[in-house]
Amino acid sequence: MKIVKVMIADDHALIREGLRKILEMEEIIDVVGEAENGQQAVELAFKFNPDIILMDINMPGINGIDATRIIKSDRPEIGVIALTIHNQEEYLFELVKAGVAGYILKDISPDLLVQTILGVARGESFIQPSMTAKIFAEFNRLSALSPQNINPQGLTRREFDVLRLVAQGDSNRSIAKKLFISEKTVKNHLTNIFQKLGVGDRTQAAIHAVKSKMVEL
Numbered sequence: 001m002k003i004v005k006v007m008i009a010d011d012h013a014l015i016r017e018g019l020r021k022i023l024e025m026e027e028i029i030d031v032v033g034e035a036e037n038g039q040q041a042v043e044l045a046f047k048f049n050p051d052i053i054l055m056d057i058n059m060p061g062i063n064g065i066d067a068t069r070i071i072k073s074d075r076p077e078i079g080v081i082a083l084t085i086h087n088q089e090e091y092l093f094e095l096v097k098a099g100v101a102g103y104i105l106k107d108i109s110p111d112l113l114v115q116t117i118l119g120v121a122r123g124e125s126f127i128q129p130s131m132t133a134k135i136f137a138e139f140n141r142l143s144a145l146s147p148q149n150i151n152p153q154g155l156t157r158r159e160f161d162v163l164r165l166v167a168q169g170d171s172n173r174s175i176a177k178k179l180f181i182s183e184k185t186v187k188n189h190l191t192n193i194f195q196k197l198g199v200g201d202r203t204q205a206a207i208h209a210v211k212s213k214m215v216e217l
Contacts, residue, residue, distance in 0.1 A: 004121045007033045007048060009041035009064065010056040010083070015106070019054060019083075022110045029117065038062025045071045045078060051121050055100070057084045057091055065094050072099035076200045079120040083108075092127070101201050102126040123190070124171055125203040155196055155214075162189040163214065167206040 006029055010016050016034045023029045032048045035041035038059045045053060053071070057064040068080045081102035082095045092103050101120045104113065116126045155163065158179070165175045172190075176183045190202070199205045208214075 003030050004028060004052060004117060005030050005032045005048065005050040006052045006054065006117060007031070007035065007041075007044060007050040008054045009035040009038070009044075009059065009067065010054070011036050011059045012056075015056070019113075022113065023117075026114055029114070038064060038067035041067045042070050045075065049075065050078060052079045052081060052117050054083045054117075055080050057082060057095070065091075065098050068095065068098040068100055072200070079201075081116060081120055081126075096203055096207055099200060099204065101203055119171070122172070123187070123202065125201060125206070127203070155193065159189050159193050159196075160214070162186060163193055163205060163209050166190070166193075166202050167209050 006023055008016050008019050008023075008031065010019070013036070016036070020031050020034065023031050032050050033044045035044050036059075039061045041053065041055065041059070041064075042062065053068075055064045055068055059067070062070070064082065064084075068082075071078055072080065076099070079101045080099065081104060082091075082100045083104055083106060084091065085106050095103060102116050102125060104116055104126065108116075119126055161179055162175055165178060170178070172183045172186045175181075175186045179186075190205075193205055194200065197205055197208050199208055
């Protein structure tokens with residue numbers, strides 16, 4: 001796997017320093033920049049074009065949610081991981097809508113932090129387990145209020161199978177094993193699914209599927 005370029009955005013210097021020291025221990029990760037507020041996060045994202053941004057939510061000026069929205073609108077290929085002390089659903093919903101690929105709390109272990117970064121760099125998504133049930137329960141509730149056509153995008157049966165497993169949190173490798181296909185084929189299916197659903201990543205695809213009642217968990 002190629003070197004993963006990571007940028008840290010947090011208004012607390014000690015947090016940034018701690019994260020940088022953890023990540024600098026990994027040969028495969030290169031910390032390319034640090035931002036102390038949302039505006040700086042946007043500017044440095046456009047300057048350094050990192051693979052991954054660790055984004056704090058509450059920062060002065062432009063907050064992490066708005067900064068994520070701005071960055072993803074111009075650089076959708078950048079993976080944004082929300083790193084926060086808030087274990088509250090409303091933050092997660094807004095961040096998912098803004099385009100984050102991961103949501104983790106600041107008490108996460110260093111090993112899991114690194115695993116999450118590398119996973120998102122591979123195109124996977126991660127929501128801390130304590131939050132997963134809450135977000136899908138909320139989107140199931142919303143979908144019950146506004147039912148939609150089950151398959152308006154014309155997904156194939158196999159694409160449905162892949163989407164269902166994505167919504168359950170399976171990795172590409174896990175999906176490949178369960179469907180007896182190669183990881184490359186899984187990636188090809190995901191590319192088609194994203195295009196048909198009009199989304200940019202796995203998290204948005206999963207939420208779209210649940211909200212539209214295309215899959216049930």
